[in-house]
Amino acid sequence: AQTVTQSQxxxxxxxxxTVTLSCTYDTSESDYYLFWYKQPPSRQMILxxxxxxxxxxxxxxxxxxxNFQKAAKSFSLKIxxxxxxxxxxxxxxxxxxxxxxxxxxxxxxxxxxxxx
Amino acid sequence: xxxxxxxxxHLIKTRGQHVTLRCxxxxxxxxxxxxxxxxxxxxxxxxxxxxxEERGRGNFPDRFSARQFPNYSSELNVNALLLGDSALYLCxxxxxxxxxxxxxxxTRLTVV
Numbered sequence: 001a002q003t004v005t006q007s008q009x010x011x012x013x014x015x016x017x018t019v020t021l022s023c024t025y026d027t028s029e030s031d032y033y034l035f036w037y038k039q040p041p042s043r044q045m046i047l048x049x050x051x052x053x054x055x056x057x058x059x060x061x062x063x064x065x066x067n068f069q070k071a072a073k074s075f076s077l078k079i080x081x082x083x084x085x086x087x088x089x090x091x092x093x094x095x096x097x098x099x100x101x102x103x104x105x106x107x108x109x110x111x112x113x114x115x116x
Numbered sequence: 117x118x119x120x121x122x123x124x125x126h127l128i129k130t131r132g133q134h135v136t137l138r139c140x141x142x143x144x145x146x147x148x149x150x151x152x153x154x155x156x157x158x159x160x161x162x163x164x165x166x167x168x169e170e171r172g173r174g175n176f177p178d179r180f181s182a183r184q185f186p187n188y189s190s191e192l193n194v195n196a197l198l199l200g201d202s203a204l205y206l207c208x209x210x211x212x213x214x215x216x217x218x219x220x221x222x223t224r225l226t227v228v
Contacts, residue, residue: 004158035216043204045159045219091158095217101172103149104208104217106158 002027004092004107012094012113013082020109021077023092032096034054034068035104036077038088051107081113087114118142120209120220128226129197138225141209147171148190149217150182153204165190194225202227216217 003026013019025034036048036062051059051068059066063083067076075094079086093104121140129135142147147166151159161174165184179195188209194201204224208217 014140027218033216042221043224044221045208047199047216047218078215090126093158101164102147102210103164103172103174104151104159105161106151 002029002094002096002105004094004105006090006092006107008110009108010111011113013079014115015082015084017055017082018084019077019082019112021079021083021090021092023075023077023107023114024077025092025094025105025107027073027094027096029096032094034066034075035093035095036064036066036075037091037093037106039091040085040088045091049077051080076115082114084114084116087112120207120218122205122207122220122223124223125221126224126226128228131197131199133225133227135194135197135225137194137205137207137225138174139190139192139207139209139220141188141190141207142218145209145211145218147187147210148184148188149170149210150190150192150207151206151208152176153206155203155224157203159206162192200226201225 032053034051049061063080089109092107150162150166153159163182164172168184182192184190204222206222207220
């Protein structure tokens with residue numbers, strides 16, 4: 001079974017600074033995607049960034065980038081120039097696409113606070 | 117374009133009752149998945165439907181059931197509610213079975 005570990009229950013960053021959220025996962029699948037979602041107090045899960053496992057190049061989306069280490073099964077999220085609106089719970093979630101069922105497996109999340 | 121819409125947004129039910137939650141996917145999306153998020157935890161997969169067929173089921177009892185309609189909207193039904201069913205229920209739609217999921221705002225179910 002797939003498992004996801006987010007070892008940082010809470011993180012804090014100063015506005016305009018950079019923060020990195022860590023995630024490790026365990027999967028026997030060879031084909032999968034990896035996602036980071038954020039969940040603000042409004043509770044809607046919002047997609048932050050996506051990485052295809054077959055791609056060696058790390059994904060970047062504006063201030064958000066990932067460090068994907070496939071052999072180590074590590075998928076960290078870096079937020080640059082942090083903004084107050086980045087404060088939220090962040091979830092790492094792999095998605096396998098080779099089987100009949102395609103489900104996201106979520107970690108326990110990291111609560112990010114942004115200090116003004 | 118409208119995003120994923122869920123109804124109702126909040127619901128209070130009594131133990132033993134039945135509940136139906138509804139989800140309308142993004143236009144053109146054929147896959148709908150349901151997740152349960154208990155307070156303080158990450159979402160847990162309940163069901164995936166694609167082209168009106170069940171494509172996957174998580175580790176939930178038979179009290180949980182779902183279906184997808186010809187217009188790709190979906191219902192999640194829970195029978196014989198328990199206190200432990202209190203959670204945020206999230207619906208997600210995808211254009212295909214294995215692409216990124218777009219979530220609705222969820223239905224907060226409280227069982228008393």
